Each structure stands twice: as C-alpha cells, then as structure tokens.
Amino acid sequence: MADSLTITDNRTGETYELPIQYGTYPEYGAAIRCGELRNIKVSEDDFGLMAYDPGFTNTASCKSSITHIDGERGILRYRGYPIEELAEDFSFLDVAYLILNGELPDQSASETWESEITNHSMIHEKIKKFMEGFKYDAHPMGMLVSTVAALSTFYPESRNVEDPDVRALQIRRLVAKIPTIAAYAYRSNVGFPYSYPDNDLSYTGNFLSMMFKMTERRYRPDPALEKALDVLFILHADHEQNCGTNAMRSVGSSHADPYVSIAAAAAALYGPLHGGANEQVLRMLNEIGHVDRVPEYVKRVKAGEFRLMGFGHRVYKNYDPRATILKGMAQEVFELTGRNPQLDIALALEKIALEDEYFVSRKLYPNVDFYSGIIYQSMGFPVEMFPVLFAIPRTIGWLTQWQEMLEDGDQRIARPRQIYTGEDQRSPS
Numbered sequence: 001m002a003d004s005l006t007i008t009d010n011r012t013g014e015t016y017e018l019p020i021q022y023g024t025y026p027e028y029g030a031a032i033r034c035g036e037l038r039n040i041k042v043s044e045d046d047f048g049l050m051a052y053d054p055g056f057t058n059t060a061s062c063k064s065s066i067t068h069i070d071g072e073r074g075i076l077r078y079r080g081y082p083i084e085e086l087a088e089d090f091s092f093l094d095v096a097y098l099i100l101n102g103e104l105p106d107q108s109a110s111e112t113w114e115s116e117i118t119n120h121s122m123i124h125e126k127i128k129k130f131m132e133g134f135k136y137d138a139h140p141m142g143m144l145v146s147t148v149a150a151l152s153t154f155y156p157e158s159r160n161v162e163d164p165d166v167r168a169l170q171i172r173r174l175v176a177k178i179p180t181i182a183a184y185a186y187r188s189n190v191g192f193p194y195s196y197p198d199n200d201l202s203y204t205g206n207f208l209s210m211m212f213k214m215t216e217r218r219y220r221p222d223p224a225l226e227k228a229l230d231v232l233f234i235l236h237a238d239h240e241q242n243c244g245t246n247a248m249r250s251v252g253s254s255h256a257d258p259y260v261s262i263a264a265a266a267a268a269l270y271g272p273l274h275g276g277a278n279e280q281v282l283r284m285l286n287e288i289g290h291v292d293r294v295p296e297y298v299k300r301v302k303a304g305e306f307r308l309m310g311f312g313h314r315v316y317k318n319y320d321p322r323a324t325i326l327k328g329m330a331q332e333v334f335e336l337t338g339r340n341p342q343l344d345i346a347l348a349l350e351k352i353a354l355e356d357e358y359f360v361s362r363k364l365y366p367n368v369d370f371y372s373g374i375i376y377q378s379m380g381f382p383v384e385m386f387p388v389l390f391a392i393p394r395t396i397g398w399l400t401q402w403q404e405m406l407e408d409g410d411q412r413i414a415r416p417r418q419i420y421t422g423e424d425q426r427s428p429s
C-alpha cells in the first residue's frame, strides 16, 4: 500500500498498516483515521490505542470544503477565493452567500438573498422586553449570548434540524437578527431608545443605523465607513475549526437547535483567548500612552514580562493576510474619523517589532486584532462591543459549518474519550 503508515507496536511486535487520506492539498491535510488505532491492542479485551490531543492541536475533527488556511504562506480563502479579492470586490452579504452556498451569487440570487435577510431583521417585541431585564451595565456579549439562546423558545420548529427547509429559514433568521440584538444590547446599555432596522440600508449600513441613529429622520451611514465595516465583517466571517466553530459543531452534533448552538459558539468566542484580543490591544496602547515609551515597552516584552498583544498567531507564521488588508484600511478610516493617536503608537510598535530579532526569529507578526480594535474604536464602537462585532459576521461561518456537519455522514455526536488517571476501585470503609 503506497499511501499508508506502518506502525509497529513494540509491546507485541505486531505491525499495522493505516491508510493515509488527503484533502485538496496533499501537503496540508494528510491524516489517518484515529479509529484505526483501536485495532492496536495488547490483548483481545484491550480497548485499543487512542490518540491523546488536548486542545485538538493536531486533530482534524472534520472534512470541510468551506475555508482554507495555509498559515506558513499567509493564505486565507473562502470556497477557494482569496480573502483579498473578496474584501476588495464584494459585499459582506454576497460573501456570506458564498460561504453558505459554495458559489458567489449572480445579481438575481444576490438580490433575493438580501431581501430574505432584510425580511427577518426585526425581532419579536417580547425579545426586546427580555433584553430590558438585564442590569444597566450588563456586558453586551453576555446579553447577545443569552438573547440568542432565548430565540430558541420563539422558534420551536427549529429543533427539526434534519429538515433542510427548516434549517434554511433559521439560517436567514439568525444572520438577520444578530445585528439587531447586538445593536439593542448597546442601546440598552447607554440608555438610548432602540432604533428599529431600516431595510433600505445595506446589512452593515443598517447595523450602523441601529447603533448610532439619534434624532435624525433617516440615518445615512458614511459610505466609506460602511464599506470599512463591511470589509471587517468579510475578514471575520469564517476561520475554519477555531474554538467557537468547534463549540458550534460540538453542541450542534447532539441535534440541539441552531439558536442554542449559536449561543454556545458565541460563548466560546467571548473568552479573552479567542474573540477578546482586540480589546487587549487597545488596553495595551492606552497603557503605553505615548510613542516615546514604545522602546521601553518592547524591552519589557522581550524580558518576558508580558506579551505584545495583537502579535503572533497559532496558525499564521509569516503574516496574517487579514492584518495586511486592515493596515491599509486603517489609514483610510482615520482620514475620515481623524487620526487616532493610538495609531501612531501602534505603527511605532509594529516598526520596532518587525525589525527586532526577538520577534523575527519567533515569527511574530501583527495579527488581525492588532488593527481591528483601533479601527472599531475610531468608528465610535465602545471596547465592550468588540467581541459582539466579531460574533455578527462569524454567525454565517458558524451556521455553514453546522450545516456541513449535519449533512456529513461521517459525523456523529461529539464525544471524546479520556485517559483515566484517578484511583482504581476502592471502598470507603
């Protein structure tokens, strides 16, 4: 057998042949089936060998045709299309359609999709009342997580996850309602009246309207800021099997409905190791306070006192393609919103770090969060909204991954094994 792995179990001297399977790229996605390891036993009643992989750092949990990342070469593609081209030429909703359906929409499909989403942007008035129950200083991400879960009680038919038509409807509802819930969470916190969706605006234009509309009859978003937010949404729409997506697939694998599954995915995203890094970048820039203090700060990073937030990535080891797009866009946004003093600190920090042996030898480059936080802040979003701004576009990625999981005959309820290290049977007496 050519494409196989030969394993010799030195406990028994037995040899096993395990077939190797590939994805689209043989050099990036070769795997054995872990189930095959179970045949490797020392005796008939032995359970068989398992694979120990905390944090799933080297476990392919699924086959997927949605997003491809090549971290060494700084590549991110949705359905085969480079992120740079999608960000340049398409709207977020068209990219969402691509992620969900596998192909970019033609004009008629694009219009139908947009009107379907628009039709579902309102939320039940009882949901609005539900949101009023939160304390005045509730974190908007906590509000989003709980409110999305509560939607499950409004759409009980959503439990029928095996029906493609039911799924299609819930996907549209969720993509449409998440921005409304997100904006209501913000308005509730600051004490402003809710601003209902304006269906004549684009997806991102409407979100800006629900966030920032005050006494004007119609809110008209600045087209450049609307485009910038659209690009940010495109860059965050999917990122294959990260912590939040894994939560979505895992909870969804029990056939829980998509609302509670999205709540679980958003809860995973809420954690500071996942969706919270851009907030940390801003806190770091505030702490540095002035360009003159950058060299001293970098020195302390190199001494191991703390990490440079917004630098480094588990997967991207040369550059994060999303950061490259955002770096260019940050300049354009600041021309409109006024130059954010934190950008000067960020650029000085970036310059030193890119030339410094410590960062170069460890392949530490700015990641997406290095720029997204300062852009969001200059657009007027409070720091607490940053993870919420991540969850809105990631919803289509979560839902597409969920649907792919449900349609994949290989998938079963997610139920890992463990290596028990506790006591052997004993008696309390």
Ligand code: CMC
Binding pocket: 239, 274, 275, 277, 301, 306, 307, 308, 309, 310, 311, 312, 313, 314, 315, 362, 364, 367, 368, 369
């Ligand atoms: N600043 C200073 N040193 C760093 C940093 C950093 N930001 N990141 C890694 N290192 C050093 C680390 O100390 C280690 O050095 P040594 O070999 O001397 O011990 C080496 O680089 C390798 O680090 P690691 O922890 O093994 O790398 P990792 O791949 O496990 O961690 C990371 C990836 C993103 C968690 C990490 O780089 C980090 O903590 N960055 C700062 C937080 C951040 O910006 N997170 C956002 C990630 S992008 C958002 C997303 O896509 O989800």
